[in-house]
Structures are given as structure tokens and as C-alpha cells.
Amino acid sequence: MATVDANSAEMSQQVAALPEKTNLALLRIIRDNFNTQYASQVASLAEFRDAVSAHSGTEVDASLLADFRAHVPLSNYDSYKPFVDKFNAQPCKEEDVMNMFSPGFPDLFALSSATSGSNSKMLPRYNHNARLGIPSRPLFYTDNKDPIAALVCTGYRDVKVVERASGEVVQRIPVCIVSGG
Structure with missing residues (x-):
């Protein structure tokens, strides 16, 4: 009984501690994302940008959270699509x-399954943990006492090639099915 009380x-x-x-x-x-192209350009975030600049920028936790909750609406893919489409340009230029x-380039693009009746959507996936120096879990690891295996798919449907103005390739970004990413 004491173990149950301790666990409880x-x-x-x-x-x-969750909140x-x-x-x-x-x-x-x-x-991390406040100064990205999307956050600084999309019209639906204009009120949020104005509210943040009217306060102390992004430094004051309470006002930043309040501004975010008050001024950032729910979004759908339509607001992201013009920005995602820039990765489809030929050639795809680094500065664009x-x-x-998010900072840097996406690690991959995940393609949605299109089960909603529309076309697949290309969704960028950034590995924030790697950028922050947080180690990733190995492919087979234990969590507490039970082993867990990760399924890995190394296939991809396409590769987006990002070039510098000089034409030098600076990044290759795979486009994967969601379960493969």
C-alpha cells in the first residue's frame, strides 16, 4: 500500500509541474522561431508581432506568453503553403x-497521407534537439524496464536541393512519407 501512495x-x-x-x-x-521568415512575414501573426514589439520584445516571459495566447490564431496549411512552395523552386536558393x-533548414519534409481527400501536404520537420545539443535516443533503447525499438524507414520520394547564389549545393533535404520521417 505504501508503494501505491508513493507512486500516487x-x-x-x-x-x-506540467503547466x-x-x-x-x-x-x-x-x-527560437520569432525571427524566422514565416513568423516575420505571415499576415496572421502581424498582431502578435506588434504586441511583442510594444512590450519588451521576447525577453519578458509573462507578457510574451500572454501576447502569444491572445494574438496567435489557429492556422491551417493554407498559411504555410506559400512558404513551403519556396522549397519547390528550381533552383531553390539558400537565401529564399x-x-x-525555424532556424536553419528542415531535416526532412514529411508528406501527409492525403486521406482527407486533398493532395499530400509537404510539412517541414526540424530536429530542434540536435540544434540544442540534446542527444537523440539510439534505435534500440530501454525506457525504465521495458525495451523499446524504433521503426526506421530509409526511403524517400524526392530530395529538395538548396543552392547558394553561386550554384553550390548547401543542403539536400529528403521528402519522406510521414511514417518514414
Whole structure:
């Protein structure tokens, strides 16, 4: 019975800490992506940009979270599509796509399954953990006492090639089915 009470107390502490952890994660995401091409150009974020500039920029946690929650609407793929389409340009130039949705280049593009009746959507996937120096889990690892295996698909449908103005290739970004990414 004591073990159950200890587990329950630990679970309660973890649940109580979730709002703070969520806010810290949201702040990191907002700050990391605030100066990207998408965040600085899309019309639906204009009120958010204005509110942040009227305060102390992105430095004050409370006002940044309040501004985000008050001024960032839900979005759909239509707002992202013109920015994603820049990766389809021939040639795809570094200055046109660098820091598009997050710092740097996407690690891959995931293609949606198109089960909603429309065409597949190309969604950029950035590996924030690698950029932050957080090690990734190995392909086979243990979490607590139970082993977990990760399924890996090395296939891709296309590769987006990003070039410098000189024509030098600076990045190759695979386009994968979502389960493969």
C-alpha cells in the first residue's frame, strides 16, 4: 500500500509541474522561431508581432506568453503553403529558404497521407534537439524496464536541393512519407 501512495504522490507532483514545463517549452519555441521568415512575414501573426514589439520584445516571459495566447490564431496549411512552395523552386536558393519556419533548414519534409481527400501536404520537420545539443535516443533503447525499438524507414520520394547564389549545393533535404520521417 505504501508503494501505491508513493507512486500516487510522485504522479501528483509531476502533474502539478506540467503547466510550468509547458510554458517553458512554449517560450523556447516562440523565441527560437520569432525571427524566422514565416513568423516575420505571415499576415496572421502581424498582431502578435506588434504586441511583442510594444512590450519588451521576447525577453519578458509573462507578457510574451500572454501576447502569444491572445494574438496567435489557429492556422491551417493554407498559411504555410506559400512558404513551403519556396522549397519547390528550381533552383531553390539558400537565401529564399534559410530560417523559413525555424532556424536553419528542415531535416526532412514529411508528406501527409492525403486521406482527407486533398493532395499530400509537404510539412517541414526540424530536429530542434540536435540544434540544442540534446542527444537523440539510439534505435534500440530501454525506457525504465521495458525495451523499446524504433521503426526506421530509409526511403524517400524526392530530395529538395538548396543552392547558394553561386550554384553550390548547401543542403539536400529528403521528402519522406510521414511514417518514414
